[in-house]
Amino acid sequence: xxxxxxxxxxxxxxxxxxxxxxxxxxxxxxxxxxxxxxxxxxxxxxxxxxxxxxxxxxxxxxxxxxxxxxxxxxxxxxxxxxxxxxxxxxxxxxxxxxxxxxxxxxxxxxxxxxxxxxxxxxxxxxxxxxxxxxxxxxxxx
Numbered sequence: 001x002x003x004x005x006x007x008x009x010x011x012x013x014x015x016x017x018x019x020x021x022x023x024x025x026x027x028x029x030x031x032x033x034x035x036x037x038x039x040x041x042x043x044x045x046x047x048x049x050x051x052x053x054x055x056x057x058x059x060x061x062x063x064x065x066x067x068x069x070x071x072x073x074x075x076x077x078x079x080x081x082x083x084x085x086x087x088x089x090x091x092x093x094x095x096x097x098x099x100x101x102x103x104x105x106x107x108x109x110x111x112x113x114x115x116x117x118x119x120x121x122x123x124x125x126x127x128x129x130x131x132x133x134x135x136x137x138x139x140x141x
Contacts, residue, residue, distance in 0.1 A: 003083050012076030020068035029064045036067045 023032050037059050044055045058066075 004080060004087075008076045008079035008083065011079055012072040015075040016068045016072030019071045020064060024064065033062050033064060033067055036070060037062055 019032070040055060040059055040062075041051075044051045048055075
C-alpha cells in the first residue's frame with residue numbers, strides 16, 4: 001500500500017515542484033509550455049483524424065501551472081502502473097515457486113529393494129576369509 005500510494009504521490013509532487021519552480025530558472029516559460037503543447041499535438045495527430053475539442057481546449061489554455069500539474073499527475077500514474085505490474089509479476093512468480101515446492105514434496109522416492117547378502121559373509125567371523133568390513137567386502141578365495 002505504501003509503495004502504491006505514498007511513493008508515487010511524493011514523486012509526483014517532486015516532479016511538479018521541479019517543473020514549476022526549477023525549470024523556469026533554466027528555460028523560459030514559453031519553451032516549457034511549447035514542448036508539452038507539441039507533444040500533445042503530436043499524440044493527437046497520431047491517434048485521431050481531427051483533434052478532439054478536449055485536447056484543443058487543453059492546448060489553448062496551457063500555461064506553466066498546467067504543464068507542472070500534467071507532469072506531476074503523469075509521473076504519479078506511470079509509477080503506480082510500474083508498481084502494479086511488478087507486484088503482479090512477483091505474485092505470479094511466488095505462486096509458480098510454491099506450486100513447484102508442493103509438487104516436489106508430494107513425490108516420494110520408491111523404497112530400495114532389500115540387500116541380498118551371501119550366507120558365507122553373514123556367518124563368517126570378522127577378518128576370516130573376507131577383506132574389508134562393509135558391504136563391498138572381497139572374498140579371499
